[in-house]
Amino acid sequence: MLEHPSHLNPEASRTRELRQQHFKAHLSLSLRMFSPNGGSSQHKEPLMAQPHLQALVAEDLIKTYPGGRGKPQVRALDGLSFTAEAGTIFGLLGPNGAGKSTTAKILSTLSRADSGTALVAGVDVARHPDRVRRTIGFVAQKPVSDPTATGRENLVLAGRLQGMPARDARVRASDLLDRFSLTDASDRLVKTYSGGMARKLDVAIGLMHRPQVLFLDEPTTGLDPEARSEMWAELEAMARIEQMTVLLTTHYLDEADRLANRLAIVDHGRVVAHGTPNELKDGLRGDSVIVELAPDARPESALSAMANVAGLRELTADGRTVRARADAGRSALPRVLAALEDAALQVASATVARPSLDDVYLQHTGRTFAAGQKSPILSSESEENAA
Numbered sequence: 001m002l003e004h005p006s007h008l009n010p011e012a013s014r015t016r017e018l019r020q021q022h023f024k025a026h027l028s029l030s031l032r033m034f035s036p037n038g039g040s041s042q043h044k045e046p047l048m049a050q051p052h053l054q055a056l057v058a059e060d061l062i063k064t065y066p067g068g069r070g071k072p073q074v075r076a077l078d079g080l081s082f083t084a085e086a087g088t089i090f091g092l093l094g095p096n097g098a099g100k101s102t103t104a105k106i107l108s109t110l111s112r113a114d115s116g117t118a119l120v121a122g123v124d125v126a127r128h129p130d131r132v133r134r135t136i137g138f139v140a141q142k143p144v145s146d147p148t149a150t151g152r153e154n155l156v157l158a159g160r161l162q163g164m165p166a167r168d169a170r171v172r173a174s175d176l177l178d179r180f181s182l183t184d185a186s187d188r189l190v191k192t193y194s195g196g197m198a199r200k201l202d203v204a205i206g207l208m209h210r211p212q213v214l215f216l217d218e219p220t221t222g223l224d225p226e227a228r229s230e231m232w233a234e235l236e237a238m239a240r241i242e243q244m245t246v247l248l249t250t251h252y253l254d255e256a257d258r259l260a261n262r263l264a265i266v267d268h269g270r271v272v273a274h275g276t277p278n279e280l281k282d283g284l285r286g287d288s289v290i291v292e293l294a295p296d297a298r299p300e301s302a303l304s305a306m307a308n309v310a311g312l313r314e315l316t317a318d319g320r321t322v323r324a325r326a327d328a329g330r331s332a333l334p335r336v337l338a339a340l341e342d343a344a345l346q347v348a349s350a351t352v353a354r355p356s357l358d359d360v361y362l363q364h365t366g367r368t369f370a371a372g373q374k375s376p377i378l379s380s381e382s383e384e385n386a387a
C-alpha cells in the first residue's frame with residue numbers, strides 16, 4: 001500500500017498543517033510592522049483588524065524535568081494547549097508551579113518541550129528558534145537589568161544587543177523612558193530604583209526592538225498595590241501603542257481580569273478553562289455565598305448544616321471559609337444563617353457576590369486560588385438540594 005509520508009510521521013504532518021494555517025498570521029504580523037497607523041482601539045478590544053489570526057499556538061505540550069537526587073520526574077506540562085490571537089493580551093493564570101513560566105520559556109525558545117507543538121507567528125519554535133527570537137521580546141520573572149548602570153544605559157545596551165543602530169537605540173530608549181514615566185530617573189543607577197520602577201524598566205528592555213510578541217512573566221509580582229495599578233495602566237497603553245501580542249503570565253486574578261482579552265487557567269500543567277474573563281465568569285450560574293466562620297466553629301459541621309439548605313450547591317470549605325453557589329444568593333443567605341444558627345455555629349461574616357475568577361478557578365480545580373496547590377481541606381456536594 002502506498003502511504004503518504006505524513007502517515008509515517010503524524011506529528012510532522014500536524015506541525016506542517018498548523019504552520020500552513022498560521023502562515024497568514026505571520027504575513028499579516030510582518031506587514032503590520034510597516035503600518036503607519038497608531039493603535040486606537042479601546043481597552044480589551046483586539047488590536048488587529050483580523051483578530052482570528054493566531055500569533056501563539058501551544059498544542060499538547062509536555063515537559064518533564066528531572067526530579068534530582070533520586071526523586072521522581074516533575075511533569076511541569078501535561079498536554080498544555082491554547083491559542084492566542086494576534087494583537088491581543090492572552091493571560092496564563094495559575095498558582096505557583098502550575099507551568100506558566102515553563103510554557104512561556106518553551107514558546108520563547110528558552111526551553112524545549114519533550115513533545116507537542118509550539119508556534120510563534122506561524123513559526124515552529126523547535127525548528128526555527130532563530131527566526132522566532134527575532135520576533136519576540138521576553139520579560140523574565142526575575143529582574144534582567146544591570147543595577148550598576150543607569151536606566152537609559154540598560155535600554156540602549158539592550159537595543160544594541162538586538163542589532164539596533166546606536167542612534168535608533170537612543171531614540172527608542174528616550175521614547176520608552178517617557179512612556180513608562182521613567183524620564184526623571186533615566187540617568188540614575190538602577191540600584192536606586194523602587195521595585196515598580198525597576199520592573200517597568202524590565203518591560204521597556206523587552207520592548208526595545210519592537211517585538212511582535214512580548215512575553216511578560218509575572219510583571220507585577222512583588223509590587224505594592226500602587227505600583228501594580230500604575231504598571232497595569234502602562235501595560236494597557238503599551239499594548240495599544242505597540243499593537244503587539246502579549247503573553248502575560250500571572251497569579252493575580254485581578255490582573256488577568258483587568259489586562260487579558262482572553263485567558264487560560266492553568267493547573268498542574270494543563271489548561272483547565274479558557275475564554276474571555278467575562279465568558280469564564282458568565283459560565284458560572286448564580287451567586288457565590290461566602291461564610292466566614294467564627295474561630296471555634298468547625299467547618300465540617302457547617303458543611304453538614306448547609307448541605308440541608310435548599311438552593312445551595314458546590315459547597316466547599318477552605319480553612320474557616322465556607323463557600324457555596326446559589327441561583328438567588330440574597331434569598332439563600334437568610335436560610336444559610338438560620339441553618340448555621342440551628343446547628344449552634346457562630347458566623348464571623350457572610351457575603352453574597354457575583355462570580356469572580358476565583359470562583360471559576362474553584363469550579364475547575366476544586367480549590368480556591370489562594371490555596372494554590374494545597375488540597376481542599378473539606379469538600380462536599382449538595383447537588384440534590386439545588387432548587
Ligand SMILES: Nc1ncnc2c1ncn2[C@@H]1O[C@H](COP(=O)(O)OP(=O)(O)OP(=O)(O)O)[C@@H](O)[C@H]1O
Pocket residue numbers: 065066074075076094095096097098099100101102103141251
Ligand atoms: N529547571 C527546573 N528543574 C526542575 N523542575 C523545574 C524546573 N523549572 C520548573 N520546574 C518545576 O516545574 C513545575 C512548573 O514550574 P513553572 O516555573 O513553570 O511554574 P509557574 O506556573 O511559573 O510557577 P510560579 O507562579 O511559581 O512562577 C514546578 O513544579 C517547578 O518546580
Ligand SMILES: [Mg+2]
Pocket residue numbers: 100101102141217218
Ligand atoms: Mg513562573
